[in-house]
Amino acid sequence: xxxxxxxxxxxxxxxxxxxxxxxxxxxxxxxxxxxxxxxxxxxxxxxxxxxxxxxxxxxxxxxxxxxxxxxxxxxxxxxxxxxxxxxxxxxxxxxxxxxxxxxxxxxxxxxxxxxxxxxxxxxxxxxxxxxxxxxxxxxxxxxxxxxxxxxxxxxxxxxxxxxxxxxxxxxxxxxxxxxxxxxxxxxxxxxxxxxxxxxxxxxxxxxxxxxxxxxxxxxxxxxxxxxxxxxxxxxxxxxxxxxxxxxxxxxxxxxxxxxxxxxxxxxxxxxxxxxxxxxxxxxxxxxxxxxxxxxxxxxxxxxxxxxxxxxxxxxxxxxxxxxxxxxxxxxxxxxxxxxxxxxxxxxxxxxxxxxxxxxxxxxxxxxxxxxxxxxxxxxx
Numbered sequence: 001x002x003x004x005x006x007x008x009x010x011x012x013x014x015x016x017x018x019x020x021x022x023x024x025x026x027x028x029x030x031x032x033x034x035x036x037x038x039x040x041x042x043x044x045x046x047x048x049x050x051x052x053x054x055x056x057x058x059x060x061x062x063x064x065x066x067x068x069x070x071x072x073x074x075x076x077x078x079x080x081x082x083x084x085x086x087x088x089x090x091x092x093x094x095x096x097x098x099x100x101x102x103x104x105x106x107x108x109x110x111x112x113x114x115x116x117x118x119x120x121x122x123x124x125x126x127x128x129x130x131x132x133x134x135x136x137x138x139x140x141x142x143x144x145x146x147x148x149x150x151x152x153x154x155x156x157x158x159x160x161x162x163x164x165x166x167x168x169x170x171x172x173x174x175x176x177x178x179x180x181x182x183x184x185x186x187x188x189x190x191x192x193x194x195x196x197x198x199x200x201x202x203x204x205x206x207x208x209x210x211x212x213x214x215x216x217x218x219x220x221x222x223x224x225x226x227x228x229x230x231x232x233x234x235x236x237x238x239x240x241x242x243x244x245x246x247x248x249x250x251x252x253x254x255x256x257x258x259x260x261x262x263x264x265x266x267x268x269x270x271x272x273x274x275x276x277x278x279x280x281x282x283x284x285x286x287x288x289x290x291x292x293x294x295x296x297x298x299x300x301x302x303x304x305x306x307x308x309x310x311x312x313x314x315x316x317x318x319x320x321x322x323x324x325x326x327x328x329x330x331x332x333x334x335x336x337x338x339x340x341x342x343x344x345x346x347x348x349x350x351x352x353x354x355x356x357x358x359x360x361x362x363x364x365x366x367x368x369x370x371x372x373x374x375x376x377x378x379x380x
Contacts, residue, residue, distance in 0.1 A: 005092075005372065007102040011298045012119065012255065013312075014085055015305035016110025019220050021077050023306025024370045025063050025084050033095055033378040038063075038087045045083035048126055049075055052133040059083055071143055071221060075136035078111060082129050085115045085305045088369050095378065100255075104298055105265070107258040107289045109182075109310050110225060113279060120253025122267050123246060131242045131276075138233040139223035145176075146229065148218040149198040152188035156211050160283070163189055163205070170201050171228070179227030182260075182284040184314060190284075192224045226261075226284050236280040243273045258292050260284040265292070290314060293364075295357035300365045302372075312366050319361040 029038045042059040050057040053075045062069065062080065069077040092098040100106075100119055108116035111132060118125035151163065160183050170193070171177040178193030178201055191198055202215045224230055252269040259266035261279035266272070293301065303312055 005096075005098055005302065005367070006300060007098065007100065007302075008104060009298060010103050010300040010302050011293045011296070012100060012103045012106035012116065013301050013303045013308070014106070014108035014112030014115045014119075015081070015303065015308040015311065016108065016112045017074075017077060017081060017223070018307070018309060020068055021081050021084075021306055022063065022066060022068060023084070023308075024374060025306050026066050027374055028087075028091075028370060029060075029063050031374070031377045032380055034091055034373070037090045037094060041083045041087035041090065042080075044126070045079045045086075045129070048129060049079035049133055052130050053136070071140045071223075074140035074143075074223065075133050078132050078136055079129065081111060081305060082115055082125060085112070086125055088304055088373065089119060091373055092369070096376070103255040103302070105256045105258060105293070105296060106253075107260060107293070109260060109286060110284060112305065113257070113260055114276070115304070116257050117253060117267055117272070117276070120255060120257050120267060121251055122253050122257075122272050123248045127246050127248070128276075131239050131246075134242060135230075135235050135239055135280075136223075138235060139225060139230065142229060142233065143221045143223045145194050146192050146222055146224045147194075147196075147198045148181075148220070148222045149191050149193070149202075150184075150188060150216040150218070151191055151202070151205075152214050152216070153211055154187070154214065157186040158189055158211070158213070160189060163191075163201075164283075166201055166205055166208075167191065167193075170197050170204065173200075175200075177227075177229045177232070179224075179229060179281075180283045181224070181226045183287050184310075185287050185290075185318070192222060192227050192229065194224075194229065225280065226282060228281055230281050236277060239280050240273070240277045243276055246273075249273055258289045260286055260289055263288045286311070286314060290318065291357065294360045298364060300367060302367045302369055304369050306370060308368055312368070315361060315364065315366055318358065319364070322359060322361050 028034050046057045046059045057076055059080050089100050106116040114128050118128055164180050167178045176195030176197040178197035180189050181192045182190040184190055205213055249272040250269055253267040256265050257267045259275050261282050262275050263285040266275045
C-alpha cells in the first residue's frame with residue numbers, strides 16, 4: 001500500500017477551521033484496525049482542551065454522535081481538527097508503515113500550519129495547540145459581528161498590498177476594523193471585517209479603481225484570525241508570551257514547512273516563534289504556497305484532516321483554468337504535458353519564469369487522506 005502514497009514526491013497539506021470539521025472521522029473511528037488510535041487521539045486532545053478551557057470536553061462523543069461544534073465551542077472545534085489530523089498521521093505510520101517525514105514538503109492553511117510544524121518535529125503538538133486553545137474564547141467572541149467576503153476579479157490580478165491599504169483607510173474611519181485574511185490566488189482575496197466594513201471597502205475600491213471587483217459574502221460568522229482585528233484583544237502579544245514558554249522550536253522541520261504566514265519556507269531551526277507570532281495577525285499567503293509546491297516538482301498533494309476544502313479547491317480551480325486556457329489556444333493535451341514537463345528539468349527550469357511551474361497543476365494528483373485511509377483500510 002505504501003506505493004499508493006509516494007511521499008518522496010508528495011506535499012502534505014493540513015486544513016484549518018471550518019464550520020464543519022468532522023469529515024469522515026465517524027467512519028474511520030469504527031474501522032477495527034483504526035479504532036484504538038482514533039479514540040486515543042480524541043481522548044488525548046479532549047484532556048488537553050479541558051485543561052486549557054477549564055470545562056469537560058469529550059471529542060469522542062462528538063464523533064460518535066456526529067455533532068459539529070459551533071462558535072460557542074470554538075476551542076473544542078480547534079482541538080477536534082488537530083486530534084483528527086494527528087490520528088490520521090498515526091494511522092499512516094502505525095497501520096500502513098508510512099512515515100510522513102519522508103514527504104518532500106508540507107504546509108498548512110490557518111490552524112493547519114501548526115500541525116504541519118509539529119509534524120515536522122519543531123514543537124510537540126500537545127504543547128503548541130495550547131496557544132490557539134487559550135485564545136479561542138476571545139477569537140470566537142470577536143466573530144459575532146465579523147463578516148467574511150471573497151473579493152475577486154474575473155479579468156485582472158488584484159494588488160493585495162493596495163487592498164490592505166484600503167482596509168487601513170476603512171478601519172481608520174472608526175466604524176469597524178477590516179483586513180485581508182488570505183491571498184487565495186492572484187485574482188481573489190479573503191477579507192474579514194466588522195460591521196459593514198466589507199461593503200464599505202468594496203465601495204471605496206470601486207470608486208478608486210479601474211479594475212472591476214466582485215464581492216461574495218459568506219453567510220457564516222468567522223473568528224477574525226490572520227487580520228489586525230485580533231489586536232483589539234491583544235491576541236498576538238498574548239500568544240507571543242505563551243510561545244516564549246514552550247519547549248522546543250530549535251529543530252529544522254522535516255519535511256520542510258512552507259509558512260503561509262511568512263510566505264516562504266520557514267521553521268529551519270531559527271525564528272520559529274517569530275513566524276508563529278506573524279501567523280496570528282498576518283494574511284495567509286496560500287497562493288505563494290501553491291506556487292512553491294508546483295515549482296518543487298511535487299507530483300501528489302496529500303490533504304490531511306477532516307473534509308479538506310480550501311486547498312483542494314484552489315488546486316482544482318487552477319488546474320481547470322489551465323486546461324481551459326490550453327483548449328482555448330488549441331493546444332493538444334500532449335502539448336500541455338510537454339510544456340509542463342519543461343519544469344521537471346532543473347537546468348531548464350532555472351531559465352524559465354518562476355510561474356511557469358503553474359503549468360504543472362493539471363498533472364498533479366490530489367489525495368484526501370481520510371478517503372485513502374478508508375479505501376485501503378485493512379480487512380479483518
